[in-house]
Amino acid sequence: MSTTNEAAATRARAVIPGGVNSPVRAFGSVGGAPLSIASASGATITDVTGREYVDLVASWGPALLGHAHPDVVVAVQEAAARGLSFGASTPGETELAETVIERLTVRGVQLVERLRLVSTGTEATMTAIRLARAATGRDLIIKFAGHYNGHSDGLLAEAGSGLATFALPGSAGVPAAVAAQTLVLPYNDLDAVRDAFAAHPDRIAAVITEAAGANAGVLAPLPGFNGALALVAKEHGALLILDEVLTGFRVSAAGWWGLEASGVTGSTAWLPDLVTFGKVIGGGMPLAALGGPAAIMDLLAPVGPVYQAGTLSGNPLAVAAGLATLRLATPDVYARVDAAAEVVATALHEALDAAGVAHVIPRAGSLFSVAFRSDAVHDYADARDQEAWRYPPFFHAMREAGVSLPPSVFEAWFLTAAHDAPALDRILAALPTAASAAASATPPAD
Ligand SMILES: Cc1ncc(COP(=O)(O)O)c(C=O)c1O
Known part of the structure; x- marks a missing residue:
């Protein structure tokens, strides 16, 4: 494929406000070139350069079974x-x-x-x-x-x-x-x-x-x-x-x-x-x-x-x-999504702990996210009171390792029934480096 994510975004920005048809897709809070997607299948998504990522966005939720079942x-x-x-x-x-x-x-x-x-x-x-x-x-x-x-x-x-x-x-x-x-x-x-x-x-x-x-x-x-x-x-x-x-x-x-x-x-x-x-x-x-x-x-x-x-x-x-x-969407599907969420949430916690990053992992069933603070999150004030600046380097380290996370700390991570052992292994392998990146992040100068 001959284009890049940057080139696709530049071309889009000339004709679409911000280059996107829904704001979070612009990667405004994490920076970097937003992904321009060519295709997706099962647990993975492939950008216009042909690079494949294990996907934890799942179209922001719909892809319960994985992409293109x-x-x-x-x-x-x-x-x-x-x-x-x-x-x-x-x-x-x-x-x-x-x-x-x-x-x-x-x-x-x-x-x-x-x-x-x-x-x-x-x-x-x-x-x-x-x-x-x-x-x-x-x-x-x-x-x-x-x-x-x-x-x-x-x-x-x-x-x-x-x-x-x-x-x-x-x-x-x-x-x-x-x-x-x-x-x-x-x-x-x-x-x-x-x-x-x-x-x-x-x-x-x-x-x-x-x-x-x-x-x-x-x-x-x-x-x-x-x-x-x-x-x-x-x-x-x-x-x-x-x-x-x-x-x-x-x-x-x-x-x-x-x-x-x-x-x-x-x-x-x-x-x-x-x-x-x-x-x-x-x-x-x-x-x-x-x-x-x-x-x-x-x-x-x-x-x-x-x-x-x-x-x-x-x-x-x-x-x-x-x-x-x-x-x-049988009971087995929900059991698999729950189990996959448990594996990733646990590994995320362990990686951030090992890197010494204060965090909590709020959960609701198979949904979870990360918040860079020590105390539980119950409302919006809690959610905003965190070291959100640790997320962009974390996000980019995961992307570098071939894992596509939601491009905002304020979004849930979505597992699917297609996240099999190899897909989970790729996520787990990426987490320690990303956690180190979060640990060495510095707050933005005011
Ligand atoms: C809880 C909730 N309600 C409503 C909406 C709006 O749905 P749509 O984006 O299909 O308009 C969303 C979208 O993310 C949502 O998460």
């Missing part, structure tokens, strides 16, 4: 041969909804009765909020600092993901009147939630929370936090929107909710009202969804008065990829 590719090819898009319903959409409903039924509790397919996680959360406002007749929403719930206007304040990476407090272009409808609270702080409800009686439509925070590095909910949020919201006539766009079908067959629900019996008052999905549900294609009880979901047009639509919603290729992925 042959059965998923065939399912998409077969769907493509039948037509790319019809602008009409297909049996596959119903099958996908039935599959999700079945998976989200844990210990007899059916969390989702109706599912609406959209194309991105942003649309799913945006629609969930519109529904919650319609259902409650209220305007305010609560979100948590450091959570990323998509890029709709009301959800960008103190958001995670690219906004954490670039240390942005929010986005320009959001009307002040819209921003004023969002109350941003510290994560894992139930008192702050109770205080907000007390300060705004009968005005809060919904609390939206990542099922387990994973966009400011991993920020796991404290045990019982999500359930308590649901109770507090219900007590005040508001809804809880559980954002499983990142965790859904990734950390278990029923997402983060599946992990929490498997330990609980009795009252259902701790259940979320609406759930949003993305990433794995589309198997690498643009597909996302929101679901919940019929009483709320049937407020959506054409049954109810809440409008939501999409030319490519339920696209047949995306549905085929999602269905094939979910069919293949």
Whole structure:
């Protein structure tokens, strides 16, 4: 191949803002030439120079099975041969909804009765909020600092993901009147939630929370936090929107909710009202969804008065990829992803320990990240209070050794079922040198 990553980025920057179609891809916080990808297969990704890396980004989550799983590719090819898009319903959409409903039924509790397919996680959360406002007749929403719930206007304040990476407090272009409808609270702080409800009686439509925070590095909910949020919201006539766009079908067959629900019996008052999905549900294609009880979901047009639509919603290729992925996502797949995550997280800890680098490895199921600080991370303030400058040299040493990490310390690492022993060995072999690079990093001069 005749190009380089630098050359590809330079050419892209001339015609695409920042050369990227999603900001974190620009490598802004780690520096160096962003990867320009030619192909990916299984646990590896290959750049335009032909260099192959063991990949720990997994398309930011969707590639649960690894890249380009042959059965998923065939399912998409077969769907493509039948037509790319019809602008009409297909049996596959119903099958996908039935599959999700079945998976989200844990210990007899059916969390989702109706599912609406959209194309991105942003649309799913945006629609969930519109529904919650319609259902409650209220305007305010609560979100948590450091959570990323998509890029709709009301959800960008103190958001995670690219906004954490670039240390942005929010986005320009959001009307002040819209921003004023969002109350941003510290994560894992139930008192702050109770205080907000007390300060705004009968005005809060919904609390939206990542099922387990994973966009400011991993920020796991404290045990019982999500359930308590649901109770507090219900007590005040508001809804809880559980954002499983990142965790859904990734950390278990029923997402983060599946992990929490498997330990609980009795009252259902701790259940979320609406759930949003993305990433794995589309198997690498643009597909996302929101679901919940019929009483709320049937407020959506054409049954109810809440409008939501999409030319490519339920696209047949995306549905085929999602269905094939979910069919293949057996308990064995989750066991393999969990085991691979354990191996890498343990080795990461040992390598940083051996190099004398203060760190913690926040975890939520198979998701984990690294934070260069000594104390546990519970909220966004904790996540930002770290020696983040140790990450770029660590990242580049891993890249040099043929391992592609998320290009920001504020992102989770994603394992897949395709990370077999040779792939894990390559990661483990790279870690000691990278840990030394983190150890000898120096803070930037102010
Ligand atoms: C928890 C969460 N919600 C929503 C979104 C938005 O999804 P999308 O990028 O498909 O719009 C993301 C994306 O990373 C996410 O992690």
